[in-house]
Amino acid sequence: MNSIPAEWIQRVRDAPLGYASISLAILVVLLVLYKLTTRTDIPYIRNLPEIPGALPIAGHLLQLGEDHATVCEKWWRQYGHSVFQIRLGNTRAVVVNSFDDCKKMLMSNSQALIDRPTLYTFHGVISSTQGFTIGSSPWDDSCRNKRKAASTTLSKSMMKNYSEMFDLESYCIARDMHRDSKNGEVEVSMRPYIQRYALNTTLTLCYGIRMDEVYDTLLREILHVGSAISLLRSASENYQDYIPILRYLPNNEKNARSKELRDRRDAYLDLLLNKVRDMIKQGTDKPCISAAILKDQETRLTGVEVGSICLSLVSGGFETIPGTLVSCIGSLSTPKGQIFQDKAYEDIKRHYPDLKEAWASSFEEEKVPYLNAIVKEAGRYYTVSSMSLPRKTTQDVHWKGAIIPAKTMVLINAQAANHDTDHFGPDAATFNPERWLSSPTENSFAEKPTPGLAHHSFGAGSRSCPGSIIASKLIYAALFRLLSLYKIEASETEPPNTDYVEYNAVKTALVAIPRDFKVKLVPRGEGEEEVLKSGEERTKGFYRE
Ligand code: HEM
Numbered sequence: 001m002n003s004i005p006a007e008w009i010q011r012v013r014d015a016p017l018g019y020a021s022i023s024l025a026i027l028v029v030l031l032v033l034y035k036l037t038t039r040t041d042i043p044y045i046r047n048l049p050e051i052p053g054a055l056p057i058a059g060h061l062l063q064l065g066e067d068h069a070t071v072c073e074k075w076w077r078q079y080g081h082s083v084f085q086i087r088l089g090n091t092r093a094v095v096v097n098s099f100d101d102c103k104k105m106l107m108s109n110s111q112a113l114i115d116r117p118t119l120y121t122f123h124g125v126i127s128s129t130q131g132f133t134i135g136s137s138p139w140d141d142s143c144r145n146k147r148k149a150a151s152t153t154l155s156k157s158m159m160k161n162y163s164e165m166f167d168l169e170s171y172c173i174a175r176d177m178h179r180d181s182k183n184g185e186v187e188v189s190m191r192p193y194i195q196r197y198a199l200n201t202t203l204t205l206c207y208g209i210r211m212d213e214v215y216d217t218l219l220r221e222i223l224h225v226g227s228a229i230s231l232l233r234s235a236s237e238n239y240q241d242y243i244p245i246l247r248y249l250p251n252n253e254k255n256a257r258s259k260e261l262r263d264r265r266d267a268y269l270d271l272l273l274n275k276v277r278d279m280i281k282q283g284t285d286k287p288c289i290s291a292a293i294l295k296d297q298e299t300r301l302t303g304v305e306v307g308s309i310c311l312s313l314v315s316g317g318f319e320t321i322p323g324t325l326v327s328c329i330g331s332l333s334t335p336k337g338q339i340f341q342d343k344a345y346e347d348i349k350r351h352y353p354d355l356k357e358a359w360a361s362s363f364e365e366e367k368v369p370y371l372n373a374i375v376k377e378a379g380r381y382y383t384v385s386s387m388s389l390p391r392k393t394t395q396d397v398h399w400k401g402a403i404i405p406a407k408t409m410v411l412i413n414a415q416a417a418n419h420d421t422d423h424f425g426p427d428a429a430t431f432n433p434e435r436w437l438s439s440p441t442e443n444s445f446a447e448k449p450t451p452g453l454a455h456h457s458f459g460a461g462s463r464s465c466p467g468s469i470i471a472s473k474l475i476y477a478a479l480f481r482l483l484s485l486y487k488i489e490a491s492e493t494e495p496p497n498t499d500y501v502e503y504n505a506v507k508t509a510l511v512a513i514p515r516d517f518k519v520k521l522v523p524r525g526e527g528e529e530e531v532l533k534s535g536e537e538r539t540k541g542f543y544r545e
Pocket of ligand 1 (some may be wrong): 202319320460463465470
């Protein structure tokens, strides 16, 4: 290529006007480039602080790192604003941090925040065959119908219909822990047992199917694929959702992985549904959501909607419940936690002098105050869905002088809200069930009334978690059974991490995965064998295959 003659360059240099024009042109190009690389779906929101340091193209993504909740919690304290705006690549988002602001944002703007954003990887690739789960559906008539059906299935009044299932599944935890811990001699990891517990519950509700073995191949496949898919929903794992150019990179590994997981999920969902079809043919099906729909009883839902409801229930509980319950057991197993265990045990005995009878009939009443306090504290302290599920505004939201326009992503930092010292006091970062009790004494415990919202782990307002009642019930039932039989002690060689941030092994996951730890189960000497035997007898006829 011929180079530009030196004489010409000299002329441009000599001509002041030409030089200015070139400088101006470069400036304009840079400005256009800057504008293009910092453009967001929603323009800058006036009167709402923006966190400094956003980069072109990535925005705040790099500063946010893997753990968005913890970084946003720090920004709240560092800059002194509980509500601020950030840029996730090309997407503007409003982050809400304090307990009161999260509550006000969700409850006072319930209708305006009823929508959820759609994301490229999760909605475009993974959900292309089975439709969206309820928790990832934008708000429309179909989502309303699905949410209504799920809320009915999970409502307080339906819980009595599931007593046998709660009994069987919580009995199975105690049965297998008793077998595997060899009377307290062998230290055990609780998570696999609790995963089976949570998954069997929703599989029974949806398909009338359960798996008895902790390491059943299908059970593990559902858990593995479900966890991997939940990773593909998190902002910190999926830059291509916010930086579109990344989608076009050759050999896009994210897309390939998404497709592989989608196919594996389709395979087990088809398998489950076909099992129900076979059971209907043979007249052996159990009452469950999919059998009712397949037999077309009182429903106006489409096949895709039914699939989506089942998928929502199965995926709604299988990580959130183990995350909360296992971490709670970790806290209870520490020397300080063992004092809480002893008090809980005393309270159980106070309300149920005959343990065998309590196991047979009364555990679902949730009437032991100390246990209820532990359940609430577990939910608050271990905020397993630390950034909740993203919301999107459907109309303008007026927020302290700022107007957050329609279609803006709103992120609720539940972890920050749940550890807000202004709301929970200076010990907000401590696991202490007694915060939920009114002046606990040696001989009696009473629950403090918590009108409104106890904590932010289940969200709030129009899209709050419809599974919160069953989740609390499951955590209560498991704790009742474990704590009434055993004193749980942390392993000395593999102890739990009980820090409310560091307990999570996978910071990028949408739902926390607790670091593995082991415990020792020391029998309380309350006729463990006898209680378990009566449990075996009682649950024989239940949903067992
Ligand atoms: C400890 C256990 C659980 C936790 C911490 C939890 C947490 C959450 C959170 C934070 C949300 C979003 C709320 C919001 O946007 O305001 C949610 C939504 C949802 N949860 Fe749960 N959840 C739990 C258990 C369950 C269970 C057991 C089920 C079902 C059996 C379930 C089903 C759902 C569904 C379907 C949604 C979507 C609601 C919607 O978008 O309208 N969850 N959950």
